[in-house]
Amino acid sequence: MENVIRVEALAKVFGNQTALENVDFQVEKGETFGFLGPSGAGKTTTIKILTGQLMQTSGEAFVFNIPTSELKKGMHRKRVGVLTDNSGLYERLSIHDNLKLFCDLYEVPRSRIEEVLDMVNLTNEKKKAVSKLSKGMLQRVLLARTFLHEPDLLFLDEPTSALDPTNSKQIHDSLRRMNEKGTTIFLTTHDMTEAETLCNRVAFLNKGKIQLMDEPKKLRRQYSDNTVIIELKDGRELKRTSGPEHAQEIYQYMMDDQIVSIHSDEPTLGDIFVDITGRELV
Numbered sequence: 001m002e003n004v005i006r007v008e009a010l011a012k013v014f015g016n017q018t019a020l021e022n023v024d025f026q027v028e029k030g031e032t033f034g035f036l037g038p039s040g041a042g043k044t045t046t047i048k049i050l051t052g053q054l055m056q057t058s059g060e061a062f063v064f065n066i067p068t069s070e071l072k073k074g075m076h077r078k079r080v081g082v083l084t085d086n087s088g089l090y091e092r093l094s095i096h097d098n099l100k101l102f103c104d105l106y107e108v109p110r111s112r113i114e115e116v117l118d119m120v121n122l123t124n125e126k127k128k129a130v131s132k133l134s135k136g137m138l139q140r141v142l143l144a145r146t147f148l149h150e151p152d153l154l155f156l157d158e159p160t161s162a163l164d165p166t167n168s169k170q171i172h173d174s175l176r177r178m179n180e181k182g183t184t185i186f187l188t189t190h191d192m193t194e195a196e197t198l199c200n201r202v203a204f205l206n207k208g209k210i211q212l213m214d215e216p217k218k219l220r221r222q223y224s225d226n227t228v229i230i231e232l233k234d235g236r237e238l239k240r241t242s243g244p245e246h247a248q249e250i251y252q253y254m255m256d257d258q259i260v261s262i263h264s265d266e267p268t269l270g271d272i273f274v275d276i277t278g279r280e281l282v
């Protein structure tokens with residue numbers, strides 16, 4: 001598989017503060033990769049290094065096999081989209097007029113505007129001035145702007161932070177659509193549900209170090225204690241190990257038509273994070 005991002009022994013020190021220490025990971029073409037961690041873990045620092053806004057103290061970082069320090073110079077810059085919290089939109093202009101300006105800047109045909117507005121579900125709002133938009137709409141305009149030039153790789157720094165569930169869902173849907181079209185996505189978040197629904201793989205970052213990295217499903221299985229929850233019609237919820245030792249009992253509940261549901265008692269990504277770091281993800 002082709003690597004889009006490769007990071008080796010990456011470290012970043014600010015004065016006497018170590019923000020990243022010996023970080024290694026790779027992101028493959030077509031993946032949605034989640035970089036998860038609490039506040040101050042080093043997520044934004046990593047994005048800044050990968051997008052050429054900050055130089056690492058030591059180690060290597062490559063995007064499209066090019067050292068990130070050289071990204072700004074070449075054509076490769078156009079292959080990357082970055083969503084951060086600095087807006088850079090013209091407040092008095094409409095959504096549509098803002099996107100027109102960015103089309104010209106990126107040398108993208110203006111016909112692309114309708115496509116990206118549709119992707120973020122803002123077609124009906126396109127004449128609204130940016131100053132009149134809600135936080136969620138503004139975030140969707142910023143996302144539409146990053147979609148304009150159809151980047152091969154998208155960096156998203158906490159894209160749904162402090163948004164309501166409807167706006168978050170619309171953003172998730174548009175990210176899925178971009179990913180289906182072939183865009184690789186690197187996403188930071190402390191929202192574990194977001195990570196579970198969007199990411200093929202996640203890395204847990206804590207105090208500048210990667211603690212764990214795998215597919216969400218594999219992590220949940222690995223940390224599961226092999227128990228099942230049996231919900232009965234009389235309202236009881238029983239927790240049993242999933243081996244043969246309880247087969248007879250469960251069979252009897254089935255024969256008595258007592259079972260509402262049986263499901264595995266796997267931990268969430270949030271549970272696993274707290275388990276390995278002893279820290280809540282806030």
Ligand SMILES: Nc1ncnc2c1ncn2[C@@H]1O[C@H](COP(=O)(O)OP(=O)(O)OP(=O)(O)O)[C@@H](O)[C@H]1O
Nearest residue numbers: 014017018019037038039040041042043044045046
């Ligand atoms: N320019 C800077 N100068 C000094 N220290 C910095 C600078 N930027 C980041 N840091 C420190 O590096 C560490 C990692 O910060 P970073 O912003 O990467 O964390 P984060 O995981 O993105 O946090 P959050 O979720 O709050 O955005 C923190 O301790 C932070 O205080």
